Amino acid sequence: MTRQPSSMESFGVCIISLILLLMLTKNLSSNALGDSIKDEEGLKEDQNEMENSLSNNDEMRGMKDDDWQMVQKKGNQFVVNDKPFYVNGFNTYWLMVFAADESTRGKVTEVFKQASSVGMTVCRTWAFNDGQWRALQKSPSVYDEEVFKALDFVVSEAKKYKIRLILSLANNWEAYGGKAQYVKWGNAAGLNLTSDDDFYSHPTLRSYYKAHVKTVLNRVNTFTNITYKEDPTIFAWELMNEPRCTSDPTGDKLQDWIQEMAFHVKKIDPKHLVEVGVEGFYGPSTPQRTQLNPNTYATQVGTDFIRNHLVLGVDFASVHMYPDSWISQQIADTHIPFVKSWMEAHIEDAERYLGMPVVFAEFGVSSKDPGYNSSYRDTVISTVYSTILNSTKKGGSGAGSLLWQFFPDGTDNMDDGYAIVLSKSPSTSSIIQLQSTRLALFNSLCNTKCNWGCKKKKLLEEILYHDEL
Numbered sequence: 001m002t003r004q005p006s007s008m009e010s011f012g013v014c015i016i017s018l019i020l021l022l023m024l025t026k027n028l029s030s031n032a033l034g035d036s037i038k039d040e041e042g043l044k045e046d047q048n049e050m051e052n053s054l055s056n057n058d059e060m061r062g063m064k065d066d067d068w069q070m071v072q073k074k075g076n077q078f079v080v081n082d083k084p085f086y087v088n089g090f091n092t093y094w095l096m097v098f099a100a101d102e103s104t105r106g107k108v109t110e111v112f113k114q115a116s117s118v119g120m121t122v123c124r125t126w127a128f129n130d131g132q133w134r135a136l137q138k139s140p141s142v143y144d145e146e147v148f149k150a151l152d153f154v155v156s157e158a159k160k161y162k163i164r165l166i167l168s169l170a171n172n173w174e175a176y177g178g179k180a181q182y183v184k185w186g187n188a189a190g191l192n193l194t195s196d197d198d199f200y201s202h203p204t205l206r207s208y209y210k211a212h213v214k215t216v217l218n219r220v221n222t223f224t225n226i227t228y229k230e231d232p233t234i235f236a237w238e239l240m241n242e243p244r245c246t247s248d249p250t251g252d253k254l255q256d257w258i259q260e261m262a263f264h265v266k267k268i269d270p271k272h273l274v275e276v277g278v279e280g281f282y283g284p285s286t287p288q289r290t291q292l293n294p295n296t297y298a299t300q301v302g303t304d305f306i307r308n309h310l311v312l313g314v315d316f317a318s319v320h321m322y323p324d325s326w327i328s329q330q331i332a333d334t335h336i337p338f339v340k341s342w343m344e345a346h347i348e349d350a351e352r353y354l355g356m357p358v359v360f361a362e363f364g365v366s367s368k369d370p371g372y373n374s375s376y377r378d379t380v381i382s383t384v385y386s387t388i389l390n391s392t393k394k395g396g397s398g399a400g401s402l403l404w405q406f407f408p409d410g411t412d413n414m415d416d417g418y419a420i421v422l423s424k425s426p427s428t429s430s431i432i433q434l435q436s437t438r439l440a441l442f443n444s445l446c447n448t449k450c451n452w453g454c455k456k457k458k459l460l461e462e463i464l465y466h467d468e469l
Contacts, residue, residue, distance in 0.1 A: 067081060068159070068162075068232050068233075069081055069232050070232045070271055070272065071085055071164060071232070071235050071236070071273060072273070073273060073315045073316060073356065073357065075355065076350060076351055076355060076356055076357055076395075076396065076397040076399075077357060077395070077399065078273075078316070078357055078399055078400075083443055083444070084442065084443050085121075085443055086388070086392055086399060086400050086439040086442060086443055087121065087122045087359060087399055087400025087401065087402070087439070088119065088120050088121065088122075088385075088400060088401065088432070088435050088436045088439050089115075089120050089121060089122030089123055089124065089163075089400065089401070089402040089403070090115055090120055090122075090123055090124070090402055090403045090404075090405065090406035090420075091123070091124045091125070091361075091362060091402050091403065091404045091405040091406065092111050092123060092125055092405055092406050092407065093124075093125055093126045093176075093405065094125075094126070094414055095108050095111065095123075095125045095126075095154045096125065096126060096127070096129065096136065096147065096150050096151045096154055097129060097134050097147075097150070098150075099150035099151070099153045099154050099157075100134050100146060100147045100150035101134075105150075105153065107408050107410065107411055108153065108154055108157055109157055110408035110409075111123075111406060111407070111408050112157055112158055112160070112161040112163050113161060114406075114408055114422055115161070115163060115406055116161040116162065116163060117422075118422065118429055118432045118433040118436055119432075119433055119435075119436025119437060119439075119440055120163070120406075120432065120436060121162065121163060121164060121436075122163065122164050122165070122166065122235055122400070122402065123158060123163050123164070123165055123166070123402075123406075124165070124166040124168065124238070124361060124362075124402050125154065125165060125166075125167065125168070126167075126168050126171070126176060126241070127151060127167035127168060127169055127216050128168065128169055128170050128171060128176060128177065128212070129147065129176045129177060130170075130171075130176065130177025130178070130181040130182070131177045131181040131184065131185070132176055132177050132181070134147055135147065135177070136148060136151065137177075137212055139185060140185050140208045140211065140212075141208075141211045141212070141215065143215065148219065149222050151219075152219075152221045152222045152223050152224075153223060155221055155223075155224070155228070155231065155233055155234065156221060156223035156224050156233075158233055159224070159231075159233040163233075164232075164233055164234065164235035165233060165234050165235055166234075166235050166236045166237075166238055166275070166361070166402075167216070167234055167236075167237060167238065168238040168240065168241045168277060169209075169212065169213055169216065169237060169238060169239060169240065170182075170209060170212070170239070170240045170241070171240065171241045171242075172240055172241060172242045172243050172244050173241070173242065178196075179196050179197075179199035179200075179240075180196045182199045182205045182208055182209065183195075183196050183198055183199060183205065185205075185208060186198070186202060186204055186205050186208075189204070191204060193205075195247055197245050197246065197247040197248070197253065197302075200243075200245055200253050200254055200256075200257040201253055201256075201257070206257070206260065209261070210261070210264050213237075213261070213264060213265055213268065214268055216228060217229045217237070217265070217268045217269045218268070228269075229268060229269035229271065229272065230271070234272055235272075235273065236272060236273035236274060236275055236315070236316070237265050237269070237272055237273070237274050237275075238274075238275050238276070238277040238318070239258065239261050239262065239265070239274070239275070239276050239277055240276070240277045241277050242277060242278065242279055242320065243257075243258075243276065243277060243278060243303065244301040244302055244303060245257075245301070245302030245303075246300065246301050246302055247302070248302050249284075249299070249300045249301070249302055250284060250302075251283045251284060251285070251302050251303065251304040251307065251308075253302065254302045254303060254308070255304070255307060255308065255311070258276055258308055258311050258314070259311050259312070262274055262276075262311050262312065262313035262314050263312065263313050265313065266313040273315040273316060274313055274314055274315050275314060275315065275316050275317070275318045275359070275361075276308050276309065276311075276314055276317075276318060277318055277361075278303045278305065278308055278318060278319075279298075279303065279318075279319065279320040279362075280305050280317075280318070280319030280320060280321075280342070280346055281293050281298040281299065281301060281303050281304075281305060282298075282299070282304070282305050282306070283299060283302075283303055283304025283305065283307065284299075284304060285304050285306060285307040286304070286305070286306050286307075289305075289306075289345070289349070292341065292342065292345050294323065294326035294327050294338065294342075295326055295327065298326070305317070305319075305346070305349065306349055306353050306354065309350075309354050309356065310353075310354065314356075315356060316356050316357040316358065316359060316399065317346065317350050317354060317356055317357070317358040317359070317397075318358070318359055318361040319342070319343070319346045319358060319359070319360050319361065320360070320361060320362040320363065321339055321342055321343070321360060321362070321363040321384070322362070322363070322364070323335035323338050323339060324365060324366055324369045329369050329370060330369065330370045330371055331365075331369050331370065331371035331372055331373075331376055332371075335380070336379060336380065336383055339363070339380060339383050339384060339387075340383055340387055343360060343384065343387045343388075343398070344387065346358050346360075347387075347391050347396055347397050347398045350397035350398075351396055351397045354397075356397065357397050357398075357399030357400075358397050358398060358399060359399050359400050359401065359402065360384060360388075360398075360400070360401040360402070361401075361402045362402060362404040363380070363381075363384055363401060363402075363403065363404060364377075364380075364403060364404040364405065364418040364420075365377040365380050365418070366416070366417035366418050367417050367418075367419075368417035369417075374425060374427065374428065375427075377428065378427055378428055378431055381403070381428065381431055381432070382431055384401050385401070385431065385434075385435040388400060388401055388435075388439075389435075389438060392439070392442060400439070403420060403432070404418050405418050405419060405420070406419075406420055407419040407420065407421050408421070409421060409423055409424075
């Protein structure tokens, strides 16, 4: 049987064709390159070297299994096999629950297949469901094996489509159990707990969480026979989705929890990256930055962006962006400059104070917002992507972004208003694929052992950032 090319290989071929077409276009060679390449012979030489690099590069055509290595951090960049790994990705939180039911399991495959078709390489999803319908953890340290097998399937299926996973280990919110469920378990065990924030401070609840972490990290995948803590498919562990501790605006209680849990994760699994999962609000440790917060309440939720990410064991920073939730639900032009300034501030802080990459791990626009239209959503997405690229071309800390959220057809019942369905959003799909193309090219050609002369680096920059692309 003739082997059909994979979606990643097809995507790589598209990239190569696009780049070579642009490079050979008379307009680009005569105008965009300008004075950087003055003679036709030099241009041809550079084009030939570029073509050879592209045609021989595994990552552009679909990474071989032997090259499926752990993502690591090197300064303020992610690297894989000593090459930069800039992220264009997405969130789909419900994958484990859908995989637990044979009637919906195929949707998990569809998510990865469609995401791969537009070049996305990282998915953030939940590795928790506590005490709820189809719970993974039915009670402290008691698990539903069938649901765990569903998570196994998610991990194994992601690898088939060369998509890496950020797995979040708990929730601040009540959806899928969250810290409130841990408090319920504690009270059922005879504790006298009065606040959901006791999750962060009570030793029994801390022990429940740490046991869950240990169980997940040591899980042996029933599809691949690979232990989670040894699996390169997992990009990183996230301590919690959007942790907040409003009972302690000083941030001390949450900070202590982050320190203990980051150490706990690293002790079990020193190979994978760790991130906290905070939204990026500035706190008491940096009063000069709090004016950048979207509202005054954000300063009172117990998080502290810079302080939280100075913890030993935390490898990269996370930031979320929801101006339609934080500033005003009504769609407004003022949201766009907020997104840009919010990103630039966190990129600057990641470079200046943290020395680590920053991922904008959730962003989107709800179709339920008054005044919503798809053109506005495209503008927001393009703003995020261009801000990442502006950091990328300078070697900055802006390491990538994850859309909230990516859905296949037929999952409307899960839509919170933010769902992006490619078949219904051709313009958005094109924007996503263009960003993937740019980052894939950069990841492929700009490795840390690059010996190109200035001429070749300039050519790459023109290809990556030229307006016509």
